Amino acid sequence: MAAETTRAAAEALDRADPLARERDRFVVADDDLIYLDGNSLGRLPVRAAAAVERMVHDGWGRDLIGGWVRWLTYPEEVGDRLGAAFLGAAPGQVVVGDSTTVNLYKLASAALDARPDRRALVVPAGEFPTDRYVLEGLAAPRGLDVRLVPAGADVVDALDADVAVLCLSMVDYRSGAVVDVAAITAAARHVGATVVWDLSHAVGAVPIELDRWGVELATGCSYKFLNGGPGAPAWLYVRSDVQHLRSPIWGWFGQREQFAMGPAYDPEPGIRRWLAGTPTVIALAAVDAAVADLAEIGIEALRAKGTALTTYAIDLADARLAGHGVTVATPRLPHRRGAHVALAHPAARELSRRLIDEHGVVPDFREPDLLRLGLAPAYTRFTDVWDGIDALAVLLAGGAAAP
Numbered sequence: 001m002a003a004e005t006t007r008a009a010a011e012a013l014d015r016a017d018p019l020a021r022e023r024d025r026f027v028v029a030d031d032d033l034i035y036l037d038g039n040s041l042g043r044l045p046v047r048a049a050a051a052v053e054r055m056v057h058d059g060w061g062r063d064l065i066g067g068w069v070r071w072l073t074y075p076e077e078v079g080d081r082l083g084a085a086f087l088g089a090a091p092g093q094v095v096v097g098d099s100t101t102v103n104l105y106k107l108a109s110a111a112l113d114a115r116p117d118r119r120a121l122v123v124p125a126g127e128f129p130t131d132r133y134v135l136e137g138l139a140a141p142r143g144l145d146v147r148l149v150p151a152g153a154d155v156v157d158a159l160d161a162d163v164a165v166l167c168l169s170m171v172d173y174r175s176g177a178v179v180d181v182a183a184i185t186a187a188a189r190h191v192g193a194t195v196v197w198d199l200s201h202a203v204g205a206v207p208i209e210l211d212r213w214g215v216e217l218a219t220g221c222s223y224k225f226l227n228g229g230p231g232a233p234a235w236l237y238v239r240s241d242v243q244h245l246r247s248p249i250w251g252w253f254g255q256r257e258q259f260a261m262g263p264a265y266d267p268e269p270g271i272r273r274w275l276a277g278t279p280t281v282i283a284l285a286a287v288d289a290a291v292a293d294l295a296e297i298g299i300e301a302l303r304a305k306g307t308a309l310t311t312y313a314i315d316l317a318d319a320r321l322a323g324h325g326v327t328v329a330t331p332r333l334p335h336r337r338g339a340h341v342a343l344a345h346p347a348a349r350e351l352s353r354r355l356i357d358e359h360g361v362v363p364d365f366r367e368p369d370l371l372r373l374g375l376a377p378a379y380t381r382f383t384d385v386w387d388g389i390d391a392l393a394v395l396l397a398g399g400a401a402a403p
């Protein structure tokens with residue numbers, strides 16, 4: 001592929017793409033916009049728009065309070081469907097609700113409380129900020145240590161018998177690098193530590209087998225590759241045999257006999273105890289529809305297309321951008337990366353702004369020097385990749401790139 005850098009070659013790849021027609025599942029309001037940010041906010045599925053409208057008019061508008069007969073169990077129903085399609089989770093272990101940040105807090109706090117004898121938490125120094133802040137916020141009032149694992153070091157080396165919790169992403173939000181979830185989970189278990197997995201940049205992009213990999217606790221966003229919409233409720237996985245752990249938020253949606261309005265908190269035995277308050281029903285309808293839509297394509301096909309797109313982007317970057325000082329910051333082994341590619345350049349911030357303003361190409365910028373190209377496999381075309389990298393080459397050739 002590397003030798004063939006013409007746009008005609010990209011067009012040929014689109015013609016041969018078995019997922020080419022899947023783009024029609026999505027609302028494309030501006031066909032000239034080259035959208036390479038599906039890892040931050042996925043496109044709107046046509047089916048999700050319809051589901052939200054139905055929920056608003058029929059659910060809220062017509063059924064009013066009567067709708068709650070159905071909605072009380074909606075978070076776990078959507079959770080089961082998401083678990084089956086994208087998480088490798090048997091029923092009864094996933095609920096959809098709250099944000100990833102809140103879920104990280106619930107899971108990490110519960111895991112910490114289960115190990116009162118241990119003094120340390122571990123998180124990569126380069127982990128997504130909210131994950132680090134949540135751990136710091138848990139550690140500070142308890143007087144615990146947060147061990148920040150420096151870039152390039154192995155998180156497993158930071159584990160020992162004093163560690164209660166390790167928090168880690170499967171797909172790094174910056175580089176796109178993928179770690180071996182099963183191996184790290186096993187290494188943590190070996191020293192008696194619990195991993196809270198953040199799968200925000202993985203779910204919907206790479207195959208996930210939580211049950212098979214021995215994962216106990218995990219959470220992630222629904223608005224990235226899952227296309228659940230801005231602020232979509234996140235999901236949370238608690239393996240069935242550790243559901244006796246306690247969420248730090250003793251909310252009435254986790255209560256047994258919720259409507260008995262009893263005097264004392266007595267949580268449900270199962271996954272429902274991880275709910276806190278009233279679910280966001282309209283937003284759940286969007287997640288439900290988006291997940292059902294994406295599940296029809298299937299994670300294997302999505303992964304194959306994602307790998308083809310990232311490989312193509314890396315080949316083009318090597319051929320057309322390396323001479324302008326751009327380096328590929330994403331692993332070159334296909335199974336070692338997710339569905340986004342990071343390009344490093346000292347002027348990445350300015351390049352990102354000019355791509356949007358002058359070329360109608362939407363990547364995103366991450367401090368200090370990364371341009372991320374999110375190549376959501378369900379709707380990104382090879383020509384989108386070509387057009388985005390071509391625009392970047394034009395900007396760099398024009399000397400736009402003084403840092």
Ligand SMILES: *Cc1c(COP(=O)(O)O)cnc(C)c1O
Pocket residue numbers: 099100101102128130131169173198200201221234
């Ligand atoms: C996007 C993302 C988040 C965002 O958390 P919110 O609570 O939805 O704001 C958290 N962690 C990772 C790894 C992410 O990529």
